[in-house]
Amino acid sequence: MSRPSTLAPLLVFAMSASLSFGAPVAPSEETVLDTLHAGHPRLFLREAQWTGLKTRIASDAxxxxxxxxxxxAADRYCTAPTLEYRKITIRLLHVSRECLDRTQALGMAWRLTGDPKYARAARDNLLAVCAFPDWNPSHFLDTAEMSHAVGVGYDWLYDWLDEATRATLREGLIRHGMKPGLDAYARHWFVRNAFNWNQVCNGGLVVGALAIADTHPEYARQMVPKAVVSLQNPLKTYEPDGAWGEGVGYWNYATSYTVYALAAMQSALDTDYGLSEMPGLAKAAExxxxxxxxxxxxxxxxxxxxxxxxxxLPCLFWLAGRYRQPAWSDAEHALLxxxxxxxANxxxxxxxxxxxxxxxxLDTRFRGPVEVAVMRSAWDDPNALFVGVKAGYNRVAHGHLDLGNFELDALGARWARDLGADDYNLPAYFGNRRWSYYRLNSQSHNVPLLDGRNQHLDGKASITRFDSKEDRAFAILDLSSAYVEGASRVLRGVALIEGRRAALIQDEFRLARPCEVAWGMTTDASIQPSGATAVLKQNGRQLTARILSPAGASWSVESAEQAPPQAANKGVSRLIVRFSRPAGDVRVAVLLSPQWEDGETVERVPVKPLADW
Known part of the structure; x- marks a missing residue:
C-alpha cells in the first residue's frame, strides 16, 4: 500500500507521532520558548521545507x-487595489480575510519563485493594514485573523523586508493584535467557550505571537500556554466522532484555525503539547x-x-497526514x-x-453535542438517494430551532432542503429577535409543528436507535423535549427502504392536549398536490410524496417567500399536511419516492410503529 509523502523531515511529526490519546499538557511561561526555532521562516514550513516544496513541484504533476x-491568484493580487479600512456594520472581517488570502498567496509565490513583485504587493498590503486605526477588537475575530495575516507575512517575507519595514510590521502587530490579544485573554468570553470563536481567536493570536517570538517573546510566552488550555474546550466537543454543533460551514472555519494553531506550534516549537492527540479531532475529517x-x-x-x-477543505490534507488517513486527502484531490x-494551504x-x-x-451516525445520521444508496452515483437528519440541542452557537430536520437528495437534485442562514446584519439576529426570523425558527424547517409553534429553545434531541443493513437503514430520534408544551412524547423515524429506493419519514406523538399537527417540507420543486399524493418536479425529474398515515389527510402548498428585510426565498415552497387531533397517540408517515430512470417508483409500504422498525 502506498503512503502519502510529506514535504520534508519537519513534517514527519505529523505522520509518525503516536496516535495514543492523552490529555494535553500546557507549557509554562518560563519554558515555552525553550524549543523556539530562532530563524525565519518558522511558521508552517521552515527553510528546508520550502526548498523541498520547490523540488516536489518540479516532479509532482x-x-x-x-x-x-x-x-x-498571486498575479491577480499584484494588481488589486491596496486594502483599505472599511467596516460593514460592526465587522472588519472581510478585510482581515482578504489580507490573509493575499498574504498567503503572495508570500508563497515569492518564496517559490523569488520574483520581487509578489513580495512588494504583499508588503504594501501589510503596511496598509498596520497603518489602520485598529483591527476592530470589538469584533475580535477581525483582530485574530489580521494577526494571522500579518504574522505570516512578516515571517515568510522576513528575508526580503528591510529592517525598517520589519519594525513597522512588528509595531503594527503588537499595537493592533498582541496587546488587544493579551487583554482578550484576561476578559473575553472566547477563552472559555467551545465554538468557532475559540479556535479562530486562539489560532490567529498564536500565529502572530510566534512570528515575533524572537524579538518580543513576552507575547508568545503568555499566549501559547493560555491557548493550549483554552483550545481544549472546543476540541472536546469533536468527541467522540468528529461532529460539529455549528454545522459544516463552521466546522471548516473552526477546524482550519485549529490546524493553523497546531501546525504553527509544531513548526515553531516542535510540539503542539498533545492537542492533536485529543480523540475527537482524529475523526473530524469524516x-x-x-x-x-x-x-x-x-x-x-x-x-x-x-x-x-x-x-x-485544505485542512483535510493536514488531518490526513497527522492521522495517517490518505482517504481524506484523496477526497480533497478528487474535489480539486x-x-x-x-x-496556498x-x-x-x-x-x-x-x-x-x-x-x-453508506450510513453513518455521528454522536456528540450534535447528533447526525446520514444514509445513502451509493457513494459513486450523482443520482443516488441520500437523506440526513439532525439531533442535538437548539440552544447552540449559530443554532436554529430545527431538531429532527431532514434533507433529501435524489436524481441529482435536492428535494427537501433547509433554507440556511439569513443576513447576520438583520436587527438582533443574534439577540432577542432571532426566533422571529423565518429561516431560523421552526416554521421553515422540515420538522413537526404543534399548533404552529416553534420548538422549545431548550429542546434537545437524541438518536435513540440507528441501524444499517444492505437494503435499508434508519435512525429514530427522540424529540420530546422540543415539544413539551403540546406533547409528552415525540419520536421521528427517518429511513431508506425498499432496497434504498425510497425514504420514509414517520413521526409519532403522544399529545398532552388537543393540537393541530403539521408535517412540512421545504422544497425548490414545483408541487402538484392531489389529496394524499403530491408530485414534485424539478430539472426534468420527479418525486412523489404520499401520506401513508393518517388516513384522510391531504397535502397543501404554502409559499416560503418572506418580505424584506428577511431573505426573499423566491420560488421556494412548503409541502404541508395539517390536521387536528385530541389528546392521545398520533402517527404521521410520509413516503418520498423518486421516479427512477427505469420508470419504477415505490408506491406504498406498510406502516409499522417505530418500536417495530
Whole structure:
C-alpha cells in the first residue's frame, strides 16, 4: 500500500507521532520558548521545507497544478487595489480575510519563485493594514485573523523586508493584535467557550505571537500556554466522532484555525503539547465528507448557506497526514480534480494522492453535542438517494430551532432542503429577535409543528436507535423535549427502504392536549398536490410524496417567500399536511419516492410503529 509523502523531515511529526490519546499538557511561561526555532521562516514550513516544496513541484504533476493555481491568484493580487479600512456594520472581517488570502498567496509565490513583485504587493498590503486605526477588537475575530495575516507575512517575507519595514510590521502587530490579544485573554468570553470563536481567536493570536517570538517573546510566552488550555474546550466537543454543533460551514472555519494553531506550534516549537492527540479531532475529517450529499450539497443545519456546496477543505490534507488517513486527502484531490482551484494551504499541507480504492460506509451516525445520521444508496452515483437528519440541542452557537430536520437528495437534485442562514446584519439576529426570523425558527424547517409553534429553545434531541443493513437503514430520534408544551412524547423515524429506493419519514406523538399537527417540507420543486399524493418536479425529474398515515389527510402548498428585510426565498415552497387531533397517540408517515430512470417508483409500504422498525 502506498503512503502519502510529506514535504520534508519537519513534517514527519505529523505522520509518525503516536496516535495514543492523552490529555494535553500546557507549557509554562518560563519554558515555552525553550524549543523556539530562532530563524525565519518558522511558521508552517521552515527553510528546508520550502526548498523541498520547490523540488516536489518540479516532479509532482498534481502539486504543480496546485502551484499554478496559487501563482494565478498571486498575479491577480499584484494588481488589486491596496486594502483599505472599511467596516460593514460592526465587522472588519472581510478585510482581515482578504489580507490573509493575499498574504498567503503572495508570500508563497515569492518564496517559490523569488520574483520581487509578489513580495512588494504583499508588503504594501501589510503596511496598509498596520497603518489602520485598529483591527476592530470589538469584533475580535477581525483582530485574530489580521494577526494571522500579518504574522505570516512578516515571517515568510522576513528575508526580503528591510529592517525598517520589519519594525513597522512588528509595531503594527503588537499595537493592533498582541496587546488587544493579551487583554482578550484576561476578559473575553472566547477563552472559555467551545465554538468557532475559540479556535479562530486562539489560532490567529498564536500565529502572530510566534512570528515575533524572537524579538518580543513576552507575547508568545503568555499566549501559547493560555491557548493550549483554552483550545481544549472546543476540541472536546469533536468527541467522540468528529461532529460539529455549528454545522459544516463552521466546522471548516473552526477546524482550519485549529490546524493553523497546531501546525504553527509544531513548526515553531516542535510540539503542539498533545492537542492533536485529543480523540475527537482524529475523526473530524469524516464529518464534512459524510455530510456531503450526491448533489455536492452539504446536509445543512445552523447558520450555513442554504445551498452550501462542498468546497475546498485544505485542512483535510493536514488531518490526513497527522492521522495517517490518505482517504481524506484523496477526497480533497478528487474535489480539486473536478475543477475547483487550489489555494496556498493546499501547498502548505500537501499530501500526495494515493488513488487507493476506499470502501466507505453508506450510513453513518455521528454522536456528540450534535447528533447526525446520514444514509445513502451509493457513494459513486450523482443520482443516488441520500437523506440526513439532525439531533442535538437548539440552544447552540449559530443554532436554529430545527431538531429532527431532514434533507433529501435524489436524481441529482435536492428535494427537501433547509433554507440556511439569513443576513447576520438583520436587527438582533443574534439577540432577542432571532426566533422571529423565518429561516431560523421552526416554521421553515422540515420538522413537526404543534399548533404552529416553534420548538422549545431548550429542546434537545437524541438518536435513540440507528441501524444499517444492505437494503435499508434508519435512525429514530427522540424529540420530546422540543415539544413539551403540546406533547409528552415525540419520536421521528427517518429511513431508506425498499432496497434504498425510497425514504420514509414517520413521526409519532403522544399529545398532552388537543393540537393541530403539521408535517412540512421545504422544497425548490414545483408541487402538484392531489389529496394524499403530491408530485414534485424539478430539472426534468420527479418525486412523489404520499401520506401513508393518517388516513384522510391531504397535502397543501404554502409559499416560503418572506418580505424584506428577511431573505426573499423566491420560488421556494412548503409541502404541508395539517390536521387536528385530541389528546392521545398520533402517527404521521410520509413516503418520498423518486421516479427512477427505469420508470419504477415505490408506491406504498406498510406502516409499522417505530418500536417495530
Amino acid at each position: 498534481t502539486l504543480r497544478g496546485y502551484y499554478e493555481d496559487v501563482l494565478a 464529518f464534512p465528507l459524510a455530510l456531503t450529499g450526491p448533489t455536492g450539497l452539504y446536509l445543512n443545519y445552523a447558520d450555513i448557506g442554504g445551498q452550501a456546496r462542498r468546497g475546498p 480534480a473536478g475543477g475547483r482551484r487550489a489555494g 493546499h501547498l502548505l499541507f500537501y499530501q500526495s494522492p494515493t488513488r487507493e480504492k476506499v470502501s466507505r460506509p
